[in-house]
Amino acid sequence: MTFEMLLQMFPIALMFAAPIILTALGGLFSERSGIVNIALEGIMMVGAFTGATVTVLLEESTPAAAWYGLLAGLAAGLVFSILHAVASINLKADQVISGTALNILAGGLTVYLCQIIFHQQRTRAFSNGIQKMTVPLLSRIPVLGRMLFIENYPTIYIAVAAVLLTWFVVYKTPLGLRMRACGEHPQAAASMGINVYRMRYFGVLVSGALGGLGGAVMVLTADIQYTLVSIHGTGFISLASLVFGKWNPFGVLGAGLFFGFSTALSFYAKDIPLLASLPGEFFYILPYLLTIVALVAFAGKSVGPKAAGEIYDSGKR
């Protein structure tokens, strides 16, 4: 593999990394507040569907349609995640069951809505998604400029900004301290006058918003329309990134980049002499294979929030 090829891989790797990072950060908020959110996959699907639909519908009237699409995806994810919040916080449902239900629902719901709006099982193709951009000045930095600032999707900058913002909120503000306390020991938080239900709602809704945004980012950068397989497991890869990144925003950034590159590798493998002899399908399974390997290797040792997945009942002592 030449250095030139590596440089070429960057835009594609970053394109795939952005939605993973955003969605995994969503998972971080949810799990830090104590709610396991395996519905990220479904949330991404809803976000992706909404993002694509809004873009298609607004395309003729505004050049910024794709950006409205991102916002719409964020909003749709947030609204969709309310289902998970109500089920797992108020109704005290098993969080994994509730998440699975949402994942199944998302597939049916989005295809159903496609049928109503577009009379087919997918959205119409949009002519322009989010456009690649070159950052002035920064792009002139040797090598680094080429990697990060020339012809890249701006979504990666949004993702990195989200990482910094998440770190700040989670580790520096009272809100973050309280949210983490709810994920570690909700009874302790409650005894200090913190409303555990409200903190957990916050965590789940933020995860919905970020997951929805992640889904919209994915469809509007890597695809031309929303179909049932647009997300194809990226929500679960995000979840793996969260574990792999040890529930830390910077860890999530690293894990997201790792999965982004492993996806990009599948596009370039045929040009790498050593790998070219392997069948192309092999590289399509690579991200998923790495997900399993990462989860198996880290599952035992990872230190997630202690009370994540635990049903909290204020009446119980």
Place this chain on the structure above:
Amino acid sequence: MSYIVEMLHITKDFPGIRANDDITLQIEERSIHALLGENGAGKSTLMSILFGLYQPDGGTIRVRGREVKISDPNVATSLGIGMVHQHFKLVHNFTVTENIVLGMEPRKGPIIDIREAEKRVEEISKLYGLAVDPRARIEDISVGMQQRVEILKMLYRNAEILIFDEPTAVLTPQEIHELMQIMRKLVTEGKTILLITHKLKEIKEVADVCTVLRRGKLIGTVPVSETSEARMAEMMVGRQVSFHVEKSPARPGATLLRIEHLNVKTAKGVLGVRDLSLEVRAGEVLGLCGIEGNGQTELVQAITGLTRPESGRILLRDRDITHLSIKERTDAGIGHIPEDRQKHGLVLDFTLGENFIIHNYYEPPFARYGILNRKKIQENAERLIREFDVRSGQGALTAARSMSGGNQQKAIVAREIDRSPDVFIVAQPTRGLDVGAIEYIHKRIIEERDKGKAILLVSLELDEIMDVSDRIAVIYNGSIVAIVDAASTDENQLGLMMSGAYRPATAAAAQE
């Protein structure tokens, strides 16, 4: 003297039971007021009402003369009432300071001002003589320190009335002593303390006034200095109680349980038991005492088969059982009263009757040709319920889950003692039980001893260890640091050895 807190004619009903029945409690400012009662006497309910966790069905509460309605813990906090919970409510991977300021963080703009917070924690801890490192993580500090953090949480919120719920249950004698000093210091600084306990010795040592509850009713309020321990115990239980375990000198026989150079890892993967050797002989009770987390759990689990040791041997009557399954060990003659009664002692969703036959459900008379004999199971359950005074709503058909903790414990004790195993591993047998039940269980353990069984008693209660044991082994950091004669030791000596500070030459020699 004025009353800072008055709870007048408080009544609280739970489904099927009146937990508090017309209870009046008046607390003087700057005093230590003890609340004494058996399990289920209504102490915790009463304090939960004062702290706003429950609403009373009748009666009024006055704080500083003004009638108040305490609808939730936040109201209690704003009235200056704080509670040190029995099970600490601390976030294990937060620092001391983070735990203390949680919910009331000093800020600099949108950011938590952690410097300022640490400074305030340091100031308060100096004022009340509660030395803690504000930057330490909770998981790295001792249980005694963690309790100080709990106290500091209340003081940081300017609590004037501090409720301590069974504060000494998890402490070593030295830590208990320090806590008593802290309590006195708090009172001289103007605080008022409400101490919930069933330990008479502590009341005698530190409290000014004692209110006794029994089965939800107020029995009386007495000045501690003028009331004997025996009298308070009688008020609590409703009959005379013998504190001393009646027993004749042990007549130890052959060694039944022998442990050789045992190493066991904890759940975290570090060595919890290190090169431990121990012998328990027929006809004796060997007490194992130590501070919680010094390897007791791992040792018991290795003997009973719940975990596999890394190395070393466990011998039962000279037969190597180190690699036998739990069932094979049980059949070989090991009995076990587990520390965690809900996890290892009972199947909570089975009935009491089914739990009683959990070891021998497949044998006659409980089963024949693979079919359970309900009638025999019922008879067996009724016998044990009667004999051990296990209280349950629907007798043998009661779901174990629905029983109180004390009665769950009695059920396990009944089942295990009834089997009369050769080697009896007894872990925390009386945790959470009241004086009457403790008295009975101790008597039955001694009876087993006199039948020639070998008993290993693991307990965090020093009184229990000293009363019931014939010999006492002290465990510290996974190893036995001393073995002493129960008759020739005292609480202070044991306490020092438990903390690893003191190692008598004679004991070291006895271990060789």
